[in-house]
Amino acid sequence: MSTLFIGLCTACGHKFFVFNRSIVMGFVELFLIGVGLSMDAFAVSVCKGLNMRGKVNFKHAGIIALFFGGFQAIMPLIGYFLGIGFEKYITRIDHWIAFLLLGFIGGKMVVEAIKEWNEADKQEEDRLDIKELFILAVATSIDALAVGITFAFLNVNIWSAISIIGATTFVLSIIGVVIGNKFGSKYKSKAELVGGIILVLMGVKILLEHLGIINF
Secondary structure, three states, X not given: OHHHHHHHHHHOOOOXXXXXXXXXXXXXXXXXXXXXXXXXXXXXXXXXXXXXXXXXXXXXXXXXXXXXXXXXXXXXXXXHHHOHHHHHHHHHHHHHHHHHHHHHHHHHHHHHHHHHHOOOOOXXXXXXXXXXXXXXXXXXXXXXXXXXXXXXXXOOOHHHHHHHHHHHHHHHHHHHHHHHXXXXXXXXXXXXXXXXXXXXXHHHHHHHHHOOOOOO
């Protein structure tokens, strides 16, 4: 995602090859970075919305958005304070971590969906698995860690940056849950299976992109 960051900023006309002074970034640039970083969280939010029974549960949607928005804000902050000294170590393994976490959660969803097909259809009360949500929030925000390191390169105002990125992800996550719920209400039996497959494919996509095998 650091390449996305530099590309977006270059497109806006900023030259970031000078690192010995602070770079002032506007709302538009930070918002575009936030949108780019939140796409994985948005996709996962759609998957969570698919699994909701009946009408969207806005309390759960808010919790999901808080997790994703919170981690998208915290990760750049951590990356910022880690600084450039650790960049090469983080970027070597971030894609593998995201791949493993998303693959694990997605595979678990697929298995549970298949089990449900072999059992009597049950109407269960909506509930959130906080442990699972934590893993998903970490998996979808790892790239933001590398972006935080890039912010340290450029001496960006980190507090403005993480506020905009976190708020953007929060809003898009709620939208994702609502969109997913609309489809999930119509296709309950297949919703979890589809959501699990999407997560697995997202993990594979992240891995292949970082390995340079594909470039979307």
